[in-house]
Amino acid sequence: MFSYCADPETLDGLTWLSCYLTTGKHMAFYGAFGTVLLLLAITAPTALAFGFGGASAARSSLAPLRWVGKAYISIVRGVPDIAFFLFFVIALDQGFEWLRHQALCPGWDQPVRQGNDFVVCQAAKLPLSSAPQWIHEVYGFFLAVLTFAIVFGAFAANVLYGAMRAVPRAQLETAEAYGMSQRQCFWRILVPQMWVYALPGLSNLWMVLIKATPLLFLLGVEDIVYWARELGGTKTPQFTDYPHGDWRMWYFLALLVFYLAFTRVSELVLERIMARLNHGQATSGGDAQRTTA
């Protein structure tokens, strides 16, 4: 990175550290923090959408749709989430390949499961074996995002379902009395009003989502945990210009601090949003604002 880094042998102290921390691999490590933030940025709205769909389905007047919604909400609870992460990554991958197999290779007569192998025709492989490396990486990341969205969508559905039921019945009845249809009641009254009841649950969920991001490592994505293990391990002079002992402890300490800072900042931001949503609401939080003002 810096010009004086040309010959690492001659460096010591802080200059050595500054050169060490700016090697190409460390840049990839810093980039992995971007991966985590990207995952959060994509997953949070997707999970919220899944949750909204699940919660709306669970309170639908159509019985089969209601069962699907309720099953979705309850199925992802009660079992360790990490089991779902490990399960969905393989299951989704195989599901996609099976669907493509059905569509692309109609003439195939052998079973897909042969003993301990999962066999689909060449054209149905995802991604195609001829695809460049970055497609494989993007596909892996996409599977991870989808897995996170499904699992956290169920949690969000649970929170939103509770919030929809917490909206005072009188507000909906007033809307009906004004002649609004079911659909208008839902979109104009229920949806805007439910957020103040949903936010405590959703902010809790956001914290949990942040703390779940290291599980990306288990899904095979090269994230910060992967790089911390990789870079921190003992390096001998044969393989690197910057030999050092086992520093994994310090790398994970850095990750720990990163997460602490991240959750703390989120907490402060969410507090402000909550104060804003409480404004003028007929809840104890809203009352507290009125009396102090």
Added chain:
Amino acid sequence: MSCWEVIADYGLRSLGIGERLLPRDDFTLCKQVVLIGSGMIWNIYFGALALVTGFFLATAVALGKAARNPVARKLSTWFIFVFRGSPLFIQFFFAYFAFLSLKGVSPIFDPFTAAWLGALIVLFLNTAAYSGEIFYGALQAIPRGDLEAADAYGFTGWARFRRITWPTLLRLAWPAYTNEAIFLFHATTLVYFSGFPAWRQKGDALYYANYFADKTFNPFVPYPILAGYFILLTLVIIGIFGLVNRRLNRHLPQAARGKIRFRPNLLR
């Protein structure tokens, strides 16, 4: 090979008793159920011990956070912040590598790099922080009248805590604490995926479920088995905690007794 033989061979495999090698071929349903069930021993071991030991530290932390002494208050607040604000997964990794470094300093730290002690310590501290926050919340919610009544009867110091504060605190915290216990048992599945090595393939339930999923390339059998075991474990926890809840609330009129309901579970 009948299922009884499989139970004899693999029933205690997670403790190192029985067959030395894990099954290599012919992954029957019976083998998967038995081996994953055998792994549950470790989940129960980690969860139960961390819960029991963590309970006492949690009480201390909650009292510390509510204390007037600024040192105790700061210490407890930071302890709770550090363990609740960071992912358990990273805590496991950090603790494992920290113990590994300490091992070089003194052989006393040898057992700490093994999961049975090292991971247990992390889980103990983690659950103490989460339950500490729950207990602190309950401590703040104790009705003023109860404490005033205690003062009026002349209760002070330890007797006041033991007879009035503590039982009320537990009573108020119990539903949330039940939830925390369920989380904790779920969190035990992270142990063998976070640095701590499974020595001689003695792992927990998820370790074996993952082994089968890798070998058969079919996730649709081992993971539902694991899910079944955990739902069963969750029901047992709710049952036991429900009994305690009944005892804690036995002085209240029937209608006022809160029932423990199965609440949403989130990971940490």
